[in-house]
Amino acid sequence: MPSFSSALIVWQRDHGRHGLPWQSAGPYPVWLSEIMLQQTQVATVIPYYQRFIASFPTIAALASASEEQVLAHWSGLGYYARGRNLHRAAQIVVDRHGGEFPCQYEQLLALPGIGRSTAAAICAQAYHQPYAILDGNVKRVLARYCGINGSPAIKSVEDLLWRQAEALLPQHDIAVYTQALMDMGATLCTRSKPLCGSCPVQGDCAAFQTGRVAELPSPRQRRAVPERQATLLLVMHGRDILLEKRGPAGIWGGLWCLPQFDDEAAALVWCAQQGMATDKVIRHPRAGGDPAISIKPCEAPIPFTHTFTHFKLHIAPMLLNLADKPLQVQQTGHAWMDVSDALSAAIPTPVRKLLAGILPGGQ
Ligand code: SF4
Numbered sequence: 001m002p003s004f005s006s007a008l009i010v011w012q013r014d015h016g017r018h019g020l021p022w023q024s025a026g027p028y029p030v031w032l033s034e035i036m037l038q039q040t041q042v043a044t045v046i047p048y049y050q051r052f053i054a055s056f057p058t059i060a061a062l063a064s065a066s067e068e069q070v071l072a073h074w075s076g077l078g079y080y081a082r083g084r085n086l087h088r089a090a091q092i093v094v095d096r097h098g099g100e101f102p103c104q105y106e107q108l109l110a111l112p113g114i115g116r117s118t119a120a121a122i123c124a125q126a127y128h129q130p131y132a133i134l135d136g137n138v139k140r141v142l143a144r145y146c147g148i149n150g151s152p153a154i155k156s157v158e159d160l161l162w163r164q165a166e167a168l169l170p171q172h173d174i175a176v177y178t179q180a181l182m183d184m185g186a187t188l189c190t191r192s193k194p195l196c197g198s199c200p201v202q203g204d205c206a207a208f209q210t211g212r213v214a215e216l217p218s219p220r221q222r223r224a225v226p227e228r229q230a231t232l233l234l235v236m237h238g239r240d241i242l243l244e245k246r247g248p249a250g251i252w253g254g255l256w257c258l259p260q261f262d263d264e265a266a267a268l269v270w271c272a273q274q275g276m277a278t279d280k281v282i283r284h285p286r287a288g289g290d291p292a293i294s295i296k297p298c299e300a301p302i303p304f305t306h307t308f309t310h311f312k313l314h315i316a317p318m319l320l321n322l323a324d325k326p327l328q329v330q331q332t333g334h335a336w337m338d339v340s341d342a343l344s345a346a347i348p349t350p351v352r353k354l355l356a357g358i359l360p361g362g363q
Contacts, residue, residue: 003168003170004145004168004201004204005168005169005170005177006170007200007201008177008180008181008184008200008201009170009173009176009177009180010200011180011184011200012176012177012179012180012183013176015183015187015188015198016179016180016183016184017042017179017183017186017187020033020042020046021033021046021049021050021053022049023125023179026126027101027103027122027126027127028058028059028101029049029053030121030122030125030126031101031114031118031122031126032049032052032053032086033045033049034118034121034122035082035085035086035113035114035118036048036049036052036077036082038079038082038118038135039078039079039309040077040078040079041186042186044077045077048073048074048076048077051073052073052074055069055073056070056073058099059090059093059094059099059101060090060094060099062086062087062090063087063090063091063093063094063099064094065087067084067087067254068254068345068346070083070084070086070087070346071083071084071254071255071346072344072345072346074346075255075345075346075347075348075349075352076349076352078348078349079309080251080252080253080254080255080348081113081251081253082113084248084253084254085112085113086113088112088113089111089112089113089114092111092112093111101126103123103126103127103129105119105120105123105129105131108122108123116134116162117133117134117135117138119131120132120133120134120178121133121135121178121182124174124175124177124178125175125178125179128174128175129174130169130170130174131169131174132162132165132166132168132169133165133178133181133182134158134161134162134165135182135185136185137182137185137186137189138165138181138182138185139152139158139161139217140152140185140189140191140216140217141181141184141185141189142161142164142165142168143157143161143207143216143217143218144189144194144205144206144207144208144212144213144216144217145189145201145204145205145206145207146161146164146206147206147207147210147212147216148160148161148164148216148217149216149218150218151217151218151219151220151221152217152220153220154220157218184199194213196208196213225307225310225311225312226310226311226312227311227312227313227314228311228312228313228314229262229263229313229314229316230260230261230262230313230314230315230316231260231261231262231263231264231266231267231315231316231317231318232257232258232259232260232315232316232317232318232350232351232354233258233259233260233261233267233270233271233317233318233320234258234301234317234318234319234320234354234355234358235259235271235276235320235322236319236320236321236322236358237321237322237324237325237336239338239339239340240325240336240337240338240339241258241336241337241338241339241342241355242258242259242329242334242335242336243256243257243258243334243335243336243337243342243345243347244256244257244258244259244332244333244334244335245257245333245334245335251308252348254346255346255347255348255351256335256337256342256345256346256347256351257347257348257351258317258351258354259334263316264316264318267318271320274326274329274332275326276320276322276326301317301319301354301357301358302317303315303316303317304350304353306349306350313350315350317354319358339355339358339359340359342355343355343356343359
């Protein structure tokens with residue numbers, strides 16, 4: 001029976017994914033694709049990758065772009081720290097490595113946003129060096145193939161998986177093998193309903209041979225997902241929307257967002273502080289009055305929930321149509337943008353959803 005790696009290499013040639021735009025394209029495209037593919041599927045990544053590489057065709061072009069330009073290209077892909085780290089890493093490559101992407105594993109590990117598995121994937125695919133990858137899909141494949149009990153989220157289990165990943169490395173064709181492992185995890189040894197009948201390593205697979213495919217990998221202990229509330233304020237003046245730029249840290253760091261508050265009362269206090277009410281009192285139409293701010297609950301987008309990796313955010317949007325633009329907000333990291341322009345800027349997905357919703361025809 002062929003070894004695990006030999007079987008995968010043969011399988012990949014006929015059944016693996018070929019023609020992906022970053023394959024055989026050099027270290028920069030491989031690196032970019034590896035970062036984009038973290039937490040994101042190939043079909044989603046491809047159009048983002050193509051736009052990104054068209055705008056920033058070289059590491060030098062990426063390094064000299066502004067963070068805002070980079071994040072605008074990342075907008076909608078989520079996990080924005082990836083985009084910020086990619087940008088910082090490109091600047092480091094230019095400053096410390098003369099613009100040449102490093103080819104040593106340790107040098108790659110030293111760059112922001114590059115962990116052990118990503119460094120290994122770049123070394124294997126761009127430089128044909130024998131390093132083992134262990135992303136989420138590969139953990140699942142190896143937990144099943146090797147019959148490893150325990151959640152891969154547990155350090156000792158993960159360490160064991162790393163040792164197995166290294167022990168299974170081939171003597172040759174490391175790039176093909178690495179791609180095969182990724183392809184197998186994505187298309188064959190899937191989380192649910194794996195295609196064991198088509199699997200090239202079925203004969204050696206511990207999970208298959210012992211009827212434990214559905215049990216492995218062992219699930220992690222589930223903790224309740226924290227839930228948070230936020231009021232997002234859509235302050236409109238004609239077609240202009242008021243946006244605020246987030247600081248560099250946090251889940252939406254560096255992105256243009258809507259002013260965010262714990263609740264509607266806090267939002268209204270802020271509006272008053274920013275001089276959005278000429279009569280110093282912000283009245284809700286349901287409470288009567290015809291203030292400078294007209295709040296129109298009937299027009300406001302409906303509340304919705306956005307799910308992040310570690311928490312759920314229940315978003316209550318509040319739409320305000322202003323008669324005049326207040327002056328104060330222009331000095332506090334806020335900016336007015338035409339809604340269409342805002343949709344092309346670096347904005348997170350829930351904000352994109354809200355802005356698209358208030359334009360006629362959703363455009
Ligand atoms: Fe995965 Fe099934 Fe192949 Fe085992 S036989 S590696 S469970 S696809």
